[in-house]
Amino acid sequence: MTxxxxxxDVLAGLIVVALNGYVLLGGADFGGxxxxxxxxxxxxxxxxxLIAEAIGPIWEANHVWLIIVIVLLFTCFxxxxxxxxxxxxIPLTLMLIGIVxxxxxxxxxxxxxxxxxxQLRWGRVFAIAxxxxxxxxxxxxxALASGAVPRAGKTGFTAxxxxxxxxxxxxxxxxxxxxxxAFLAAVYLTVEARDVALQEDFRxxxxxxxxxxxxxxxxxxxxALRGAPLTARGLTAMPWALxxxxxxxxxxxxxxxxLWARRYGLAxxxxxxQVSLIVWGWAxxxxxxxxPPTLTIAGAAAPEVTLTLVLWxxxxxxxxxxxxxxxxxxxxxxx
Amino acid sequence: MTDLLAARLQMxxxxxxxxxxxxxxxxxxxxxxxxxxxxxxxxxxxxxxxAHRWARGTAILFAVGAVSGTVxxxxxxxxxxxxxxxxxxxxxxxxxxxxxxxFTEAIFLGVYLYGWDRVSPRAHLAAGGLVAVSGGLSGIxxxxxxxxxxxxxxxxxxxGRPVNIDPIAAMLNPAAFAQTLHMTLAAYAATGFIVAGxxxxxxxxxxxxxxxxxxxxxxxxxxxxxxxxxxxSGDLCGRVVARRQPAKLAAMEGQFRTEVGxxxxxxxxxxxxxxxxxxxxxxxxxLSLLAFHDPGATVKGLDAFPxxxxxxxxxxxxxxxxxxxxxxxxxxxxxxxxxxxxxGRDLTTHRxxxxxxxxxxPMGFLCIEAGWTVTEVGRQPWVIYxxxxxxxxxxxxxxxxxxFTIFTLLYCFLGLIVVWLLYRQVLKSPAAAAEAMPVGAxxxxxx
Numbered sequence: 001m002t003x004x005x006x007x008x009d010v011l012a013g014l015i016v017v018a019l020n021g022y023v024l025l026g027g028a029d030f031g032g033x034x035x036x037x038x039x040x041x042x043x044x045x046x047x048x049x050l051i052a053e054a055i056g057p058i059w060e061a062n063h064v065w066l067i068i069v070i071v072l073l074f075t076c077f078x079x080x081x082x083x084x085x086x087x088x089x090i091p092l093t094l095m096l097i098g099i100v101x102x103x104x105x106x107x108x109x110x111x112x113x114x115x116x117x118x119q120l121r122w123g124r125v126f127a128i129a130x131x132x133x134x135x136x137x138x139x140x141x142x143a144l145a146s147g148a149v150p151r152a153g154k155t156g157f158t159a160x161x162x163x164x165x166x167x168x169x170x171x172x173x174x175x176x177x178x179x180x181x182a183f184l185a186a187v188y189l190t191v192e193a194r195d196v197a198l199q200e201d202f203r204x205x206x207x208x209x210x211x212x213x214x215x216x217x218x219x220x221x222x223x224a225l226r227g228a229p230l231t232a233r234g235l236t237a238m239p240w241a242l243x244x245x246x247x248x249x250x251x252x253x254x255x256x257x258x259l260w261a262r263r264y265g266l267a268x269x270x271x272x273x274q275v276s277l278i279v280w281g282w283a284x285x286x287x288x289x290x291x292p293p294t295l296t297i298a299g300a301a302a303p304e305v306t307l308t309l310v311l312w313x314x315x316x317x318x319x320x321x322x323x324x325x326x327x328x329x330x331x332x333x334x335x
Numbered sequence: 336m337t338d339l340l341a342a343r344l345q346m347x348x349x350x351x352x353x354x355x356x357x358x359x360x361x362x363x364x365x366x367x368x369x370x371x372x373x374x375x376x377x378x379x380x381x382x383x384x385x386a387h388r389w390a391r392g393t394a395i396l397f398a399v400g401a402v403s404g405t406v407x408x409x410x411x412x413x414x415x416x417x418x419x420x421x422x423x424x425x426x427x428x429x430x431x432x433x434x435x436x437x438f439t440e441a442i443f444l445g446v447y448l449y450g451w452d453r454v455s456p457r458a459h460l461a462a463g464g465l466v467a468v469s470g471g472l473s474g475i476x477x478x479x480x481x482x483x484x485x486x487x488x489x490x491x492x493x494x495g496r497p498v499n500i501d502p503i504a505a506m507l508n509p510a511a512f513a514q515t516l517h518m519t520l521a522a523y524a525a526t527g528f529i530v531a532g533x534x535x536x537x538x539x540x541x542x543x544x545x546x547x548x549x550x551x552x553x554x555x556x557x558x559x560x561x562x563x564x565x566x567x568s569g570d571l572c573g574r575v576v577a578r579r580q581p582a583k584l585a586a587m588e589g590q591f592r593t594e595v596g597x598x599x600x601x602x603x604x605x606x607x608x609x610x611x612x613x614x615x616x617x618x619x620x621x622l623s624l625l626a627f628h629d630p631g632a633t634v635k636g637l638d639a640f641p642x643x644x645x646x647x648x649x650x651x652x653x654x655x656x657x658x659x660x661x662x663x664x665x666x667x668x669x670x671x672x673x674x675x676x677x678x679g680r681d682l683t684t685h686r687x688x689x690x691x692x693x694x695x696x697p698m699g700f701l702c703i704e705a706g707w708t709v710t711e712v713g714r715q716p717w718v719i720y721x722x723x724x725x726x727x728x729x730x731x732x733x734x735x736x737x738x739f740t741i742f743t744l745l746y747c748f749l750g751l752i753v754v755w756l757l758y759r760q761v762l763k764s765p766a767a768a769a770e771a772m773p774v775g776a777x778x779x780x781x782x
Contacts, residue, residue, distance in 0.1 A: 071408065078423030081416075082412060085416050086412075099406075302427070
């Protein structure tokens with residue numbers, strides 16, 4: 001590092017922390033919906049019940065990480081938020097519809113008891129929305145990384161509002177996000193499952209998802225070399241790139257090894273580390289930009305006074321929230 | 336339909352939908368913890384059943400509120416990127432604080448809804464208390480941001496760009512106190528009244544039903560005092576509008592001409608072309624008295640403003656009449672109920688009060704929708720009052736009629752489902768409720 005971290009850098013980092021929280025917690029809730037969709041075999045209903053039980057008390061709290069990402073983004077980097085929301089209007093709107101349907105359908109299913117046909121239909125809506133939403137999130141994240149978001153110099157509806165995100169690279173990023181969320185969910189569910197048969201179901205699913213992650217990551221990287229040179233350069237040429245890839249790879253191998261050895265607690269830890277490293281790798285590939293290739297973190301930052309106040313608010317919020325979150329997870333989750 | 340109109344309608348639909356769930360998220364936790372506390376105190380299991388039942392309703396409504404609120408936070412940028420680009424640094428602060436308050440709310444709602452037999456009764460009640468407090472705070476923070484759009488402070492405008500930004504001064508804007516007080520009271524009044532009305536409906540044919548009697552008492556405890564003092568906070572809001580947004584006040588009152596000793600118009604239909612409000616009952620000097628506490632005060636009419644700075648007069652005036660009219664009815668019904676309770680009377684023997692409560696049940700929500708129409712439509716054509724026009728804030732994205740249609744259909748559909756589920760889960764009488772538990776039984780059971 002040639003220069004010390006500035007205040008905008010710190011806040012951009014905090015946004016990545018919140019995004020990381022959303023991916024690890026909210027992402028796994030979406031992944032749960034994927035496994036609801038793919039529930040099969042003699043224990044199909046018990047798989048679904050386990051997923052619902054695991055998500056029920058926590059999904060709303062997990063979802064708030066996304067809201068934190070958005071409010072920090074528009075408070076600390078208003079031009080970046082405006083640019084993203086303009087260019088990515090279509091995938092973001094589709095993602096919101098997915099978020100609304102996922103949350104509503106999950107709750108409707110839970111409270112529509114006594115009518116199993118209707119419950120089944122809500123379950124289907126929940127599962128499909130859970131599977132589509134992560135793809136759209138990944139598409140948006142991919143579009144940002146590929147440097148296609150800024151509108152300057154573009155004309156025409158397709159060039160401004162469609163071309164930046166409808167690319168092989170972005171679709172690859174969408175598939176990778178879906179695979180990662182499904183992977184996280186399956187690994188977490190091996191810990192949550194109370195009996196060996198269900199544990200085995202989700203162990204197999206976790207291993208399958210790990211393979212899907214590998215394929216999607218390879219495909220996305222290949223597409224990046226062709227379609228997103230900025231990301232590709234960030235992910236290959238930077239001094240931190242190699243250690244990061246080594247660490248990510250080590251975490252992935254550790255997660256698969258732990259799953260293989262049925263050490264589920266360890267697998268959960270390694271999978272979380274693997275996914276977090278991917279999030280931070282993406283963020284570092286963007287640095288020092290927030291909307292590459294035009295808006296830098298420093299250039300898009302709100303005035304110092306706003307950033308200082310937000311830092312205090314985040315510090316105060318963290319002080320109150322972390323004990324609360326620990327309390328929530330201690331009540332409902334097995335360690 | 337122009338893109339600007341589609342964007343405004345999509346925002347209106349999203350806000351009108353979300354506000355119902357947001358209000359319930361502020362009001363219901365208070366009802367739940369009051370019922371649960373009574374169960375702790377008296378050991379009367381009907382109060383526990385009540386808390387359970389209200390919690391089920393709250394769970395459904397909170398989920399829809401959480402996701403529709405997420406939609407709104409994105410829509411600020413999806414529909415109004417030029418607004419957020421300028422306002423984000425000034426007014427993002429209360430949104431950030433709201434984010435943390437909402438986080439607290441979601442965490443402890445999870446504990447409350449799913450933790451009945453996992454945490455101690457005291458911890459459970461405390462979790463409910465935290466949901467109530469953080470729910471109230473969430474609402475206050477969001478309304479502070481809205482108040483800033485009406486009375487923007489905390490920056491200087493140089494060449495159309497905000498400089499010298501002071502987010503604290505922006506939060507302490509002149510409209511913030513009146514608006515947050517008015518909205519918080521509205522949330523308690525609306526929730527209390529709709530719950531009271533539902534249980535009053537059950538008590539009309541079955542006045543001895545112990546379950547509904549307890550529910551009615553708790554709901555009125557929250558709703559009636561709030562409805563009773565609400566006109567005072569409304570007066571405070573009105574006077575802030577009179578000072579800060581005279582064009583909005585003129586539209587609310589159908590005041591086309593600037594006038595010394597302006598009359599208060601009740602009802603009536605403002606005709607923008609003719610420049611007069613017809614068929615209204617006029618109380619001489621009433622508006623000057625109410626808005627400035629001086630019967631001789633001059634009230635600016637719409638004629639003091641260029642035509643392009645007028646809000647849509649008829650919509651604002653009618654919405655304001657609806658809010659004030661229904662709000663007054665609620666205050667009267669609330670006073671009636673409180674007077675009977677203060678005298679120790681049995682409310683269920685006063686059938687006309689029960690009928691009035693049934694009729695007043697939806698009024699709080701109608702008032703809230705009408706009141707937000709006054710605030711938002713009355714601010715037009717500005718998104719930031721006298722700083723940024725709504726037309727200059729809209730996204731360049733074409734075809735906005737498509738997302739507007741999709742969200743409208745989606746929300747209509749979800750609204751129907753929610754009503755149906757609440758009917759099944761909450762509104763039907765519990766089977767065993769007619770057999771009242773002995774009220775004096777003080778032994779706490781179970782857990």
